[in-house]
Amino acid sequence: MSARLRLRRPTSARDGGPSVAASDLHGLVRLAGWATVGAVAVATVAAGLPAGPVAGVATVAVTVAGLALWCLALLPRVTAVPVLTAALVGTGLAGAAVDALHPSGPGIVLTCMAMAGLGFGVPRRPGLAGVAVIMLGAGWAEARASAHPLGAVLDLAAAAGFLYLAAAFAAVSRDAHTHSQALLEQEAATRAAREEAAVLAERGRLARELHDVLAHTLSGLAVQLEGARLLAERTGADPRLAEQVINAQRLARDGMVNAKRAVATLRGEALPGPEQLPALIEQTRLSGLPVMLAVTGRPRPLPSESGLAVYRAVQEALTNAAKHAGRGATVTVALTWTDTALTAQVTDAGGDRVTAGLPSGGYGLAGLAERAALAGGRLDAGPTAEGWRVTLTMPIPATAGPVPPQSQEARS
Known part of the structure; x- marks a missing residue:
């Protein structure tokens, strides 16, 4: 009915929903308002x-x-105070007119209805002005x-004044209740924000520690490996030793990149997904491993955990190919x-199949299979006639967006 009579309910800071108590009271007031319409109609017929x-x-x-006019005041869309006040004053004056034309009729009921509406649904100043006008007519x-x-x-x-004051006190009680409810919800939201800030601060501290330990250590390792490579070249060491040192350098560089990504994740930055795969593949090409990317179909949104599983699976497969496939692969x-699904398949072929015991990149296929299963997907890996194949299938939720009318194939 208005900012008051319609009971603008406070919004919960946690779930975005209205106050339950205000909603119940709103329904009761509206039901009572419609019931009085029937009461007046019956009284009119009974009084003749x-x-x-x-x-x-x-x-x-x-x-x-x-x-x-009373029904107009009850409509949910009537929220402007001037319109509501005019409708209620008109209802009260109509009651006064009915009382003048037919003293035994329901005119006094219409007047009391208007008084209650002004007390409960209209701010004090316009409400008191409306009461004065109705009292003059009545x-x-x-x-x-x-x-x-x-x-x-x-x-x-006396009767109308008491009714107005009772309705006004009810409105004050309702406003106090909604205000206290809003304060409680605001306090809960503030507490949740503080807890989230504490979590983010701890994640930031862990990110700094991880950066200091891993990134600095791996940088020093890369420098030491470069010195070992130069020494091997100057002393005429076995070429296989120099090749192993080069592979170790590449692993150190990959470790630094992965450490930076882990730090970004701890800091709350966006998780990598399929959209970052072209950059990952380009980085792999720069390290000396020829990689071709083929995309069939139109990409669709994926949950963050599913997208991360796809990215990590391709990353691990490329790392394994760089370590084990050998030259010429x-x-x-x-x-x-x-x-309904995204399938990522990484296949290597050719090469001299270097199988030396190089360290793992930290995202083993077993762990990736568990990650995929938690997100509802499946990872399979095994040898082929010419190399090795890793296949990951992740479901696409039905809410991921409309399916394009036709797919397209992109190759790079």
């Missing part, structure tokens, strides 16, 4: 019409007009129809998007 056709038609017309009607005008007016003023990364 005054003598004379003109008075009878006027009584019916004014009663219908008063009920129409007092004139009572004085005109009563044998004791002064007593009738005083009785009406080529790798193909195929991404196949369908309506």
